[in-house]
Amino acid sequence: MGVICWKFYFRDKFMRERDLKGLDLKTGSCTLRQLRAATNNFDSAGKIGEGGFGSVYKGKLSDGTLIAVKQLSPKSRQGNREFVNEIGMISGLQHPNLVKLYGCCIEGDQLLLVYEYMENNSLAKALFGSETSFLMLDWPTRYKICVGIARGLAFLHEESAIRIVHCRFFTETSKVQMYYWTKI
Numbered sequence: 765m766g767v768i769c770w771k772f773y774f775r776d777k778f779m780r781e782r783d784l785k786g787l788d789l790k791t792g793s794c795t796l797r798q799l800r801a802a803t804n805n806f807d808s809a810g811k812i813g814e815g816g817f818g819s820v821y822k823g824k825l826s827d828g829t830l831i832a833v834k835q836l837s838p839k840s841r842q843g844n845r846e847f848v849n850e851i852g853m854i855s856g857l858q859h860p861n862l863v864k865l866y867g868c869c870i871e872g873d874q875l876l877l878v879y880e881y882m883e884n885n886s887l888a889k890a891l892f893g894s895e896t897s898f899l900m901l902d903w904p905t906r907y908k909i910c911v912g913i914a915r916g917l918a919f920l921h922e923e924s925a926i927r928i929v930h931c932r933f934f935t936e937t938s939k940v941q942m943y944y945w946t947k948i
């Protein structure tokens with residue numbers, strides 16, 4: 765049994781490394797050590813969400829930049845291949861209404877994506893969250909949020925170098941920055 769697990773582990777690791785080598789990444793890379801330091805060793809107190817890939821942690825780099833670190837869970841419904849696709853697709857995309865990808869980290873069995881931190885978390889939490897995350901949004905602000913989302917989607921669908929159809933769009937997938945600047 766142990767030998768089979770060992771074989772699968774190394775097969776997965778090899779395939780992931782092979783997939784990543786083929787990608788022309790237009791993003792930086794971070795070390796696991798940097799991200800451990802930034803997130804206080806992935807302290808559960810700093811966990812800000814859970815998505816299809818796994819947990820998301822708030823962190824602070826040594827230069828003071830706030831970041832959101834997505835950690836691929838070994839039990840992730842989405843697999844290594846989707847993770848690699850996400851890096852490949854979004855690493856080259858830039859738009860004011862897309863969350864910036866600062867870099868990624870592939871070390872040992874850890875797969876991590878590092879994004880700009882969005883102060884007000886997800887739109888879902890702003891609209892339907894608990895007392896601490898709920899935001900009182902007036903109609904002009906809601907309108908501004910909708911326009912931001914529409915601009916981001918229009919960019920992905922029609923303006924970016926590679927056309928991307930966002931198939932999983934929910935209030936959870938849009939993030940709200942300070943002053944209600946919305947990004948997807």
Ligand SMILES: Nc1ncnc2c1ncn2[C@@H]1O[C@H](COP(=O)(O)OP(=O)(O)OP(=O)(O)O)[C@@H](O)[C@H]1O
Pocket residue numbers: 812813814815816817818820832834863879880881882883885886889932936937938939
């Ligand atoms: N950049 C960020 N800044 C602040 N909070 C974030 C950020 N990214 C994710 N989060 C929080 O983590 C949660 C999960 O995000 P995540 O992007 O992993 O999942 P998702 O939005 O469902 O998309 P997917 O799983 O398809 O990548 C979000 O709902 C939000 O609460």
